[in-house]
Amino acid sequence: MVFKEAEQFLYSLSNIPRKEYMRDANGCDEYLPRVQFFLDILGNPEKDIPHYIHVTGTSGKGSVVHFLHSILHTDGRRVASTTSPHPTSIVERWKVGNAIMSKKEFVAIIEALQPNLDTYVRTSPYDMLSYFDMTTVIALYYFAKKKVAWAILEVGCGGMYDATNIIPHKDVAVITNVGLDHTELLGKTTSAIAKRKSGIITGNTNVFTSERVPTIRAIIKKQSEKTHSTCSFTNTTALSDISVTLSGTSFQYKGHTYKIRAIGEHQALNASLAIDIAQSLGIPHTAIARGIATATQPIRMEVVSKLPLMIIDGAHNLDKINSTVRTIQKLRQHTNGRLHIINGFSGDKELVPMITDLTTLSPESVACTRNTINHFRKVANPSDIQSAWNKLSTETRTDIFLNPVDALTWTKKNMKKHDILLVTGSIFLSSEIKGLLSQWG
Numbered sequence: 001m002v003f004k005e006a007e008q009f010l011y012s013l014s015n016i017p018r019k020e021y022m023r024d025a026n027g028c029d030e031y032l033p034r035v036q037f038f039l040d041i042l043g044n045p046e047k048d049i050p051h052y053i054h055v056t057g058t059s060g061k062g063s064v065v066h067f068l069h070s071i072l073h074t075d076g077r078r079v080a081s082t083t084s085p086h087p088t089s090i091v092e093r094w095k096v097g098n099a100i101m102s103k104k105e106f107v108a109i110i111e112a113l114q115p116n117l118d119t120y121v122r123t124s125p126y127d128m129l130s131y132f133d134m135t136t137v138i139a140l141y142y143f144a145k146k147k148v149a150w151a152i153l154e155v156g157c158g159g160m161y162d163a164t165n166i167i168p169h170k171d172v173a174v175i176t177n178v179g180l181d182h183t184e185l186l187g188k189t190t191s192a193i194a195k196r197k198s199g200i201i202t203g204n205t206n207v208f209t210s211e212r213v214p215t216i217r218a219i220i221k222k223q224s225e226k227t228h229s230t231c232s233f234t235n236t237t238a239l240s241d242i243s244v245t246l247s248g249t250s251f252q253y254k255g256h257t258y259k260i261r262a263i264g265e266h267q268a269l270n271a272s273l274a275i276d277i278a279q280s281l282g283i284p285h286t287a288i289a290r291g292i293a294t295a296t297q298p299i300r301m302e303v304v305s306k307l308p309l310m311i312i313d314g315a316h317n318l319d320k321i322n323s324t325v326r327t328i329q330k331l332r333q334h335t336n337g338r339l340h341i342i343n344g345f346s347g348d349k350e351l352v353p354m355i356t357d358l359t360t361l362s363p364e365s366v367a368c369t370r371n372t373i374n375h376f377r378k379v380a381n382p383s384d385i386q387s388a389w390n391k392l393s394t395e396t397r398t399d400i401f402l403n404p405v406d407a408l409t410w411t412k413k414n415m416k417k418h419d420i421l422l423v424t425g426s427i428f429l430s431s432e433i434k435g436l437l438s439q440w441g
Contacts, residue, residue, distance in 0.1 A: 003103040006110035007090055010134060013117075018127035028161040034126035035133050035166045041116050041123075042137070045144035049151045052167050053277070056155035056197045057176025059319040060210070060270040063262060063297055064176055065154045067274035071291030072150055073097055075283045080143040081152040082164070084135065087298045087431045094139055096146045109138055132156045136163035158186050160199020172277055173200045173229070175209040176270065178216045179319035190216055198223035206280060210234035210273045232280070234273050242268045244330045246303055256285065260292050263301040264327040299430045301327055304437045309337065309420045312434050314427035316346065321354045324424055328361055337418040338364040342407050343385055344371030344429040347378030351388050354425070359393040363422075365414045366398045367407035371426035404432050 001009075019030060039046055053068060055061045062083050072079040079097065086092040094101040113134075121128070129137070136153075143151050153164040159175075178194045186193045194216045201207055201223045207230065209220055217233060224231035241252040248261045251268040253275060260271050271292050278288045299314040301324065309331075315324040328339070341363045345351060368385040382400045389398045397414075401407040411421060423430050423437075 001107050001111055003107055006107045009110055009114070010090075011131070013128060013134065014131055016128040018130065030126055031130075031133075031161045031163070032166055034124065034129060035137065035163050037124050037126060038116070038120050038129060038133075038137055039140065039166065041119050042113075042141060046140045046167055048144040049140070049148060049167075051150045052170040053150065053152045053172040053174065054155070054164065054167065054170045054200050055152065055174040055176070056159040056162070056200050057174070057209075058179035058193070058197075058317060059323065060176040060266065060273075061154050061174070063267060063270040063300060064174060064274050065152050066297055067260075067271055067292050067295045068152050068277060069095065070295035071274060071278045071283060071288050072152075072281075074291035074294070075278075075287040078147070078149040079152065080139075080146065080148040080150070081154070082136070082139045083154050084132070084156055085427055087427065088434065090135075092298075093135055094142055096143065096148060101142060105142070109142060113138070113141070130163070133163045136166070140167075155197075155200065158193075158199070159197040161196075162200075165200055165202070169203055170200075170205050172280070173202075173205045173207050174273070174277065175200070175207070175211060175220055176273065177209070177211045177319070178213070179317065191219060194219040195223075201227050201229055203227060203229075205229045207231040208234070208273060208277050208280070210236070210269055212236065232276060234269070234276055236269070236272075239268060239272050244327060245334075246306060246309070246331065256289070258289060258292060260295065262295070262297040263303070263331075264323055265330075266323040266327075267297070267300075299427055299434065302430075302434075304434065308415055308417055309335065310437050311420070311422050312430040312437065313422060313424040314430050315424050316349065316426050318350075318353050318357065321357050321424070324422075325357050325361060328420075328422060332361075332420070335418065335420065337420050338416070339420045339422060340365045340367075340411050340415055342367045342369060342404070342411055342421070342423045342429070342433065343389075343425045344369045344382070344404065344407075345380040345385065345425045346371055346428075347380050349380060351380060351385060352392070355385070355388045356392055358424070359389070359396070361422075362393070363396050364419070365411065366393075366396055367401055367411050368398055369401045369404045369407040369429070371404075371429040404429055405436065408433055408436055 069081040091101040155162045186196045207224045238254045243250045250259045253272045315321045368382040370379040386398045
């Protein structure tokens with residue numbers, strides 16, 4: 001088996017009928033038991049990992065995972081982590097130390113799992129595992145084989161019924177914040193969503209959050225008390241002197257000065273949350289400072305060229321778009337260049353609120369496109385994206401492109417040397433364009 005065959009096999013499991021959490025969040029009692037059933041067949045690799053950090057939240061959870069991974073690795077700990085979705089290749093979902101899973105390792109794992117999947121189908125009282133169920137199982141199987149001491153798992157969606165919540169224990173449970181996203185699955189209010197995300201607080205653990213809204217904090221604290229867990233809130237008043245440039249973000253937190261590669265005030269808050277968690281684990285300040293300074297944040301306000309300035313960004317909900325807009329406003333204080341946007345969204349997103357926020361940037365042009373050409377994923381209709389832009393920003397020139405590559409070509413023709421390009425709305429869109437942008441001279 002070669003890599004493409006292994007990858008296709010994993011994707012192809014989606015053609016087997018099953019209940020799907022990302023389509024139906026009602027009657028979720030089956031989702032975690034089916035994952036456990038398969039892990040039992042594999043000999044319970046999840047039990048061979050001594051320490052877990054479990055991270056959920058509407059925004060910032062991927063960034064916090066990257067910060068924590070870098071900090072623990074800098075401190076000399078044998079650490080692994082999962083993030084999703086992947087920026088360019090599926091193997092980027094799993095990282096041990098400084099290295100992502102190799103394609104050779106991925107093939108070996110799929111070959112090992114195939115006969116066990118046959119056993120699952122023959123004996124399981126449940127339906128087929130989902131794609132995210134499988135990527136979670138792969139993580140636990142791989143990390144156990146690698147004999148990691150710490151596994152940092154990013155929740156895919158929600159928390160309570162997410163496949164990552166199958167882990168038998170956790171040293172730390174993290175809820176970055178709670179906003180409105182995946183409302184058709186998690187609930188129509190932030191309170192309902194907070195209850196789902198608080199479902200990762202299981203057993204006696206240490207809970208950390210940078211959530212600021214009192215009613216949401218109360219929900220998180222209530223679940224913490226119910227499970228006899230401690231609950232700590234990031235002290236935002238101790239965060240100050242935030243400076244954002246193209247080279248990164250600097251800030252002061254609790255009397256120390258930090259520098260990170262990630263761009264944006266919101267990243268200073270994410271880093272502060274990671275600092276609190278690291279301190280609770282007894283990691284010294286020097287390792288924390290070095291760790292967050294070297295952490296990379298792919299496709300999160302990632303600068304791939306400075307002249308012209310080109311930024312790829314995976315913001316895909318209103319909270320994240322808000323952060324992107326604030327960051328672009330900061331960066332534009334240092335340039336007079338016009339702004340051009342390539343914009344695509346997933347099919348389950350409410351377009352108008354996010355596009356309304358983006359219009360405050362007064363872009364010169366917007367190329368409206370599909371957020372991916374991957375046929376497995378539902379996309380927002382580029383015509384709907386253009387319609388929203390035309391209604392909300394009559395001065396902006398727009399056009400429609402089914403292929404993101406054509407959207408890039410059109411935008412390139414409209415740009416001048418000192419202009420700015422922002423690709424946003426989806427990690428998938430930014431991923432597909434990233435390779436092309438890096439080729440620009």
